[in-house]
Amino acid sequence: MKSIRIHGFNTPAVINEVSVPSIEADQVLVRVMASALNPLDIGLMAGWAARFFPIEFPYAIGCDFAGVVERVGDAVTTFKPGNAVVAWADPLTGGGLSEYSAVPAKSCVLLPSSLTPIEGAAIPTAGSTAWHGLFSEGHIKPGETVLVHAASGGVGIFAVQFAKKAGARVLATTSGAGIDLVRSLGADEVVDYKKQDFAQVFRDVDLVLDLVGGETQSRSYPVLKRGGRLVSTTSPPDVAVASAHGVSATMMYVKPYASRLDEVVRAVAQDGFKVVLDTSVPFEAFNDAIERQRSGRARGKIIITQS
Template identity: 35%
Template sequence: MKALVLQRYGSVKNFVFADLPRPAVKPDEILVRVHAAGLNPIDNMIATGSFKPIIRLQLPATMGSDLAGVVVETGSRVTRFKVGDAVFASTFDLGVGALAEYAALPEQVAALKPDELDFVQAASIPMVGLTSWQALVERAQLQPGQKVFIPAGAGGIGSFAIQLAKLLGAKVATTTSTANVELVRQLGADEVIDYKKEEFEARLRDYDVVVATLRGGELEKSLQLVRPGSQIISLIGPPDAAFARKRGMNFLMRWVFGLLSGKIIRLAKQRNASYSFLFVRPDGQQLDEIGRHLAASRLRPVVDRIFPFTQAREGLAYLEQGRAKGKVVVQLVAASSER
């Protein structure tokens, strides 16, 4: 089978196409013919080697972690799926790449694809959907009437998290460029800060939850708008000691991550707020719930551009520019060939 693999760390230029054996399924796995694969910024970050302390890959490694496709084989202990089922899933941090013609994955990370979505739309969902769900529902336990700040509202995570926060009954503020103001309003944002014209910390006050999606000084600036008892949930770091303990890392790594996150934790405590780092995990049951909302049109996918499989590297390069409105998706099977 064809797959896009990372040969060695250092640059996205090290992505190459390779011919690999079709994966064999274990008893608890399903083999999926991949019809589409969603791209995520972390795909490019992994290539640089910046995630080596956290995500250990056996190079060369097949890239990608969002997929939608059709089950073509099931392991002997699989009970949730059968051959012919259309599914979508996140394989992030499992050592299973989505940018390949076939992928073998544990059945518990997959969910049935909503009939209302095509494969491209479904492939755009897993990473951003699960990240948003685990941040807002699982960790923040966001309640109706609360206020949440989700910067970069036109991006992949932002465009989905805004919708989910509104579905949960929250008031949502976001940042975006002038060209995307109308898009984020359509997604449900109540307060929209055009970052080219205004600083968000100058207008926003008394927020209950911040979902941090931007690096650098933006994270510390967000502390200026939170109220006592609020939560800052960072998707981009710095990782904290609690994360290192959960991953079973040794004392040295727990100490390093504690040191890296020490400043932001102290600053948050000064505001009587809490800071935590969120590292998304695959979860088929959560995808099932997200899928029901998608089927009922309470949530919708936002797809910026679609690249054919032969141009997957170009898709990753486009994503790296940071200008995508929603998700970038690679299509492996033409729509006319889909079941």
């Protein structure tokens, strides 16, 4: 089978011919139909994410994908061959950008009939980060004001919709074509961060979902009301600075919520949230997708498809 892999940090990804993986008793073999890229994939390729995920080479890229179950391990009772599934592989093993991938059954959920494989593949990391950043970590409540940074990216697009559905007033930062996109998804106010200083526009925010870090994070504390919360997915907040502003600040890592993937997938399917695609390319054009992800300019998810 074909598998997109890297053989070292900062080396080009290549298509290798490898054997179809065997499966353990608790695993399923999935014929991959669509895979989504994430910033983490770029971090793993570049090496800066190695301190969190000490991958081994050759490394098969891809954690988020959807496809059809081909075989199940002897201990698997939750799936059977022919089931359409969404899978969220461990970053240490990857394997999503391959024709077939072996993953633990617990890493998969059924793909709802209302979603395509492309839509399903877009959900695991981005949708779960948005969902748990707002609800499990941010404790969002109806009527609160929420500020979503990088609102037109993969996570931000889900976050704007989830927050609006939860009854929040949604503020957002983005730029260019992302402005109209984010407004169409329900944002009440949008700041073009390249033209305006959001810290001069927004005030009395209950919750900031920080998907950027750095200066954006540090300038977010003053926009929060006392007792407000900041949840970052990118870098540890300065607790002392947060305390000085009378707010709380935490960093979240979404993978511990992997066992609740079904909750997020069902919400997207049942509540009609939009899965916004930036780019969808065939398997052979994977380098175009990787470069688009590396650019940081994507408006929505970047998908690689297989026939």
